[in-house]
Amino acid sequence: xxxxxxxxxxxxxxxxxxxxxxxxxxxxxxxxxxxxxxxxxxxxxxxxxxxxxxxxxxxxxxxxxxxxxxxxxxxxxxxxxxxxxxxxxxxxxxxxxxxxxxxxxxxxxxxxxxxxxxxxxxxxxxxxxxxxxxxxxxxxxxxxxxxxxxxxxxxxxxxxxxxxxxxxxxxxxxxxxxxxxxxxxxxxxxxxxxxxxxxxxxxxxxxxxxxxxxxxxxxxxx
Amino acid sequence: xxxxxxxxxxxxxxxxxxxxxxxxxxxxxxxxxxxxxxxxxxxxxxxxxxxxxxxxxxxxxxxxxxxxxxxxxxxxxxxxxxxxxxxxxxxxxxxxxxxxxxxxxxxxxxxxxxxxxxxxxxxxxxxxxxxxxxxxxxxxxxxxxxxxxxxxxxxxxxxxxxxxxxxxxxxxxxxxxxxxxxxxxxxxxxxxxxxxxxxxxxxxxxxxxxxxxxxxxxxxxx
DNA sequence: GAGATATTGTGAATAGGGTCACGACTTTAC
DNA sequence: GTAAAGTCGTGACCCTATTCACAATATCTC
Ligand SMILES: NC(=O)c1ccc[n+]([C@@H]2O[C@H](COP(=O)([O-])OP(=O)(O)OC[C@H]3O[C@@H](n4cnc5c(N)ncnc54)[C@H](O)[C@@H]3O)[C@@H](O)[C@H]2O)c1
Ligand SMILES: NC(=O)c1ccc[n+]([C@@H]2O[C@H](COP(=O)([O-])OP(=O)(O)OC[C@H]3O[C@@H](n4cnc5c(N)ncnc54)[C@H](O)[C@@H]3O)[C@@H](O)[C@H]2O)c1
Numbered sequence: 001x002x003x004x005x006x007x008x009x010x011x012x013x014x015x016x017x018x019x020x021x022x023x024x025x026x027x028x029x030x031x032x033x034x035x036x037x038x039x040x041x042x043x044x045x046x047x048x049x050x051x052x053x054x055x056x057x058x059x060x061x062x063x064x065x066x067x068x069x070x071x072x073x074x075x076x077x078x079x080x081x082x083x084x085x086x087x088x089x090x091x092x093x094x095x096x097x098x099x100x101x102x103x104x105x106x107x108x109x110x111x112x113x114x115x116x117x118x119x120x121x122x123x124x125x126x127x128x129x130x131x132x133x134x135x136x137x138x139x140x141x142x143x144x145x146x147x148x149x150x151x152x153x154x155x156x157x158x159x160x161x162x163x164x165x166x167x168x169x170x171x172x173x174x175x176x177x178x179x180x181x182x183x184x185x186x187x188x189x190x191x192x193x194x195x196x197x198x199x200x201x202x203x204x205x206x207x208x209x210x211x212x213x214x215x216x217x218x219x220x221x222x
Numbered sequence: 223x224x225x226x227x228x229x230x231x232x233x234x235x236x237x238x239x240x241x242x243x244x245x246x247x248x249x250x251x252x253x254x255x256x257x258x259x260x261x262x263x264x265x266x267x268x269x270x271x272x273x274x275x276x277x278x279x280x281x282x283x284x285x286x287x288x289x290x291x292x293x294x295x296x297x298x299x300x301x302x303x304x305x306x307x308x309x310x311x312x313x314x315x316x317x318x319x320x321x322x323x324x325x326x327x328x329x330x331x332x333x334x335x336x337x338x339x340x341x342x343x344x345x346x347x348x349x350x351x352x353x354x355x356x357x358x359x360x361x362x363x364x365x366x367x368x369x370x371x372x373x374x375x376x377x378x379x380x381x382x383x384x385x386x387x388x389x390x391x392x393x394x395x396x397x398x399x400x401x402x403x404x405x406x407x408x409x410x411x412x413x414x415x416x417x418x419x420x421x422x423x424x425x426x427x428x429x430x431x432x433x434x435x436x437x438x439x440x441x442x443x444x
Numbered sequence: 445g446a447g448a449t450a451t452t453g454t455g456a457a458t459a460g461g462g463t464c465a466c467g468a469c470t471t472t473a474c
Numbered sequence: 475g476t477a478a479a480g481t482c483g484t485g486a487c488c489c490t491a492t493t494c495a496c497a498a499t500a501t502c503t504c
Contacts, residue, residue: 009491010490013425013426016422017422017425036451048494055452059453061452061453063501064502065452095324096325099320110424174423186432188426190422192419194414196236196240197396200235200236200239201370203235203239204394204410206303207235210407210408233460233461270463270464270484276483277482285469285483286468286480288481
């Protein structure tokens with residue numbers, strides 16, 4: 001069922017939502033055609049990479065012309081959305097979790113946070129941005145057909161909750177806690193570790209200073 | 223200054239804060255030695271990769287023994303510049319920005335959000351988690367020696383603010399907006415695009431379902 | 445319609461990381 | 475002291491992704 005358009009590299013798959021978003025922008029601006037070069041400037045991805053990415057889906061463009069925005073958009077809509085909304089559950093309505101709920105995650109895409117869980121009785125029973133908050137004790141009972149979970153609980157709770165989620169049929173986890181959770185191999189876990197992202201950025205700045213390609217050395221002191 | 227221990231792969235550099243964090247845990251647990259295999263299980267990184275990562279810094283371990291936790295920790299502290307705090311400014315104290323300020327970013331590391339900016343007069347003048355919030359009009363005036371910025375403004379504002387930040391001497395940006403900003407080459411920008419992370423996770427689940435491989439992949443000889 | 449120009453799609457080369465597998469060395473057991 | 479067990483550091487290999495560079499093909503100009 002899902003295995004037909006098979007060989008798309010993962011790196012490409014991660015860029016698809018980005019392309020999709022920018023194509024939407026272009027479409028709203030009334031643009032009818034776009035070249036890989038233009039798109040490259042907008043999304044900051046090399047134009048050859050864009051052409052290669054698109055080519056995995058066949059010949060979507062026309063030589064000497066570029067790509068038809070509307071056609072491309074329709075194509076991505078089918079490819080990304082699969083006209084099927086994935087239900088997402090959010091666990092841990094604290095600082096981060098609340099922000100995500102308010103963001104009411106996606107306007108034009110295939111995911112929706114349908115429900116949330118917390119251990120705090122003050123939060124249970126309320127809703128944020130239309131998403132109801134249940135008590136974590138009701139996890140198994142309420143989870144329903146949600147297949148993806150966003151994990152924003154304290155890190156000490158992460159492993160235990162992850163196990164319950166897996167038991168309840170979740171197949172993907174977006175883990176914002178610093179804990180590295182252990183789950184069966186069939187479960188996909190993506191870590192987003194904000195503290196590490198910041199530390200890594202600082203490390204790169206200090207250890208791999210980017211040269212401004214112009215020779216103008218303005219005061220890099222030792 | 224920074225160019226001596228040069229050839230560390232970026233992938234390695236991104237894992238260093240992770241190692242550091244787990245080594246700290248081990249140290250607090252009173253553990254004195256650790257093998258790459260043990261560490262591997264904790265951080266979910268292949269043990270050969272860990273050894274390779276460490277080896278870029280020289281021979282930090284002892285054959286037949288493993289690594290001395292305290293020594294390794296001291297080494298990473300120096301390498302990651304834990305002693306020297308990088309000042310960070312946060313721009314846009316909305317849902318996400320507020321969460322970050324409350325998190326009071328890092329306990330055991332080298333970065334600190336020192337100040338924040340927003341355009342909303344109701345927020346200006348207050349502080350969150352001890353971080354003062356200034357008006358965005360005072361950006362140039364107050365920014366001081368902050369060298370990194372966290373960007374959590376509406377995406378329409380991102381490019382304009384980024385330009386002002388660059389003008390004011392910022393060298394790194396952690397961009398949480400969906401906008402792809404254009405900056406001089408010497409500026410390092412890391413994008414964290416939460417919507418895309420979620421979409422990509424969903425895409426992977428649908429198109430690359432992980433088989434629950436019962437066969438464990440411990441291809442150890444014998 | 446012809447020549448100039450634009451742009452794709454892709455083979456080939458390059459870059460970048462991850463993993464295997466084993467020699468070298470250390471520690472542990474007895 | 476000797477043998478067994480444990481673990482590192484790394485050469486060799488493999489895989490994935492990126493980039494170059496160009497033939498093929500389309501559009502545009504007049
Ligand atoms: N806020 C940030 O900026 C930030 C940055 C990086 C990482 N993180 C990580 O994200 C996670 C959440 O951070 P936060 O700032 O939102 O923390 P928080 O303390 O504000 O929120 C945690 C929420 O989880 C709830 N909770 C606690 N135990 C629970 C359980 N067993 N089941 C269900 N809910 C439970 C709490 O009631 C609370 O609402 C933490 O692991 C943190 O380390 C946060
Ligand atoms: N909240 C989320 O979960 C989430 C998820 C993914 C991406 N994002 C992105 O992160 C960014 C922030 O999201 P948010 O939910 O915190 O939005 P928000 O609207 O809650 O916050 C934006 C803040 O920026 C301030 N602001 C507006 N214009 C400004 C300016 N010119 N200078 C300084 N401050 C200004 C506003 O006053 C507000 O406080 C957005 O670009 C959003 O797309 C947010």
